[in-house]
Amino acid sequence: MKIEAKFYHAGCPVCQDAEKNIADALDPKIFEVKYIHLGEEKNALDAAEKAGVKSVPALVIGGKVFHINFGADLSALK
Amino acid sequence: MKIEAKFYHAGCPVCQDAEKNIADALDPKIFEVKYIHLGEEKNALDAAEKAGVKSVPALVIGGKVFHINFGADLSALK
Numbered sequence: 001m002k003i004e005a006k007f008y009h010a011g012c013p014v015c016q017d018a019e020k021n022i023a024d025a026l027d028p029k030i031f032e033v034k035y036i037h038l039g040e041e042k043n044a045l046d047a048a049e050k051a052g053v054k055s056v057p058a059l060v061i062g063g064k065v066f067h068i069n070f071g072a073d074l075s076a077l078k
Numbered sequence: 079m080k081i082e083a084k085f086y087h088a089g090c091p092v093c094q095d096a097e098k099n100i101a102d103a104l105d106p107k108i109f110e111v112k113y114i115h116l117g118e119e120k121n122a123l124d125a126a127e128k129a130g131v132k133s134v135p136a137l138v139i140g141g142k143v144f145h146i147n148f149g150a151d152l153s154a155l156k
């Protein structure tokens with residue numbers, strides 16, 4: 001079974017860079033990457049916040065949050 | 079030919095988390111990951127700084143810097 005990696009983003013340039021170079025780059029043999037656009041999927045904001053996401057882009061893998069550079073604060077997407 | 083990804087770290091817990099979950103997780107078919115411990119390889123500090131690394135852990139892929147969470151400022155490793 002693959003490990004789920006959730007990539008939270010907002011479509012911003014910083015997010016796109018992280019998406020192309022990190023999220024898309026994860027080993028597909030090991031990871032199943034889910035892409036969540038928090039600007040469009042507002043109902044996912046709560047789950048992101050509970051997972052510990054403070055800003056986008058961020059990857060959540062195995063319950064750990066990895067904030068990658070800084071695109072936008074989560075509060076700006078509410 | 080594989081794409082080079084440089085993972086700069088300092089052996090700190092935040093660095094180790096990023097190493098295990100992000101750097102080690104990159105698709106080995108596409109990337110050749112080099113691990114650079116800036117606490118031990120002081121002569122690599124200049125190159126890291128020139129690449130735009132401000133803190134560790136950070137991944138440099140294709141000339142772009144991805145700071146992943148925050149472990150230590152580069153200046154603290156000098």
